[in-house]
Amino acid sequence: MPVGACVEDERRQLIALFDICKPLDTITEKDWIDYFWEGRISGELxxxxxxxxxxxxxxxxxxxxxxxxxxxxxxxxxxxxxxxxIMEWMVEGEPKKK
Structure with a gap:
């Protein structure tokens, strides 16, 4: 089952628009996996x-x-x-700053 299919339609649209910053129909399976892996980083950076x-x-x-x-x-x-x-994930992509 594709990772993106595990998310409700309305929530998926919001994630695409505000978090991944791509149109929903252009988001790949890798984009979804990367998005959910970001969740493993807990707390403030x-x-x-x-x-x-x-x-x-x-x-x-x-x-x-x-x-x-x-x-x-x-x-x-x-x-x-x-x-x-144990911070090598920081060079794989620019982290979001709040």
Whole structure:
């Protein structure tokens, strides 16, 4: 059974309009799954914690001459830090800020 079929019609329209921000007929099964997986993140997102962790642990390697290499290494290190803190889901999509 498709995930979207588990939601009442009226509720499905509201979710499409306000949460997923797509017309109802263009929402894919992946969109529905992603929407419901967002529910596993409970409570407020603590962006201050992420900011503190990143400013303390994330440093750019200025010894690398190539800018692309520096950025690539920085992004890789950022993902490793988030993964260690069990926050790797933050790089998969931009979280909604309230």
């Amino acid at each position: 603590d962006f201050e914690k992420v900011k503190t962790i990143m400013s303390a642990k994330l440093k750019m390697d200025t010894q690398l001459a190539d800018a692309n290499s520096r950025v690539s290494k920085l992004a890789h290190n950022m993902y490793r830090i988030l993964e260690k803190e």
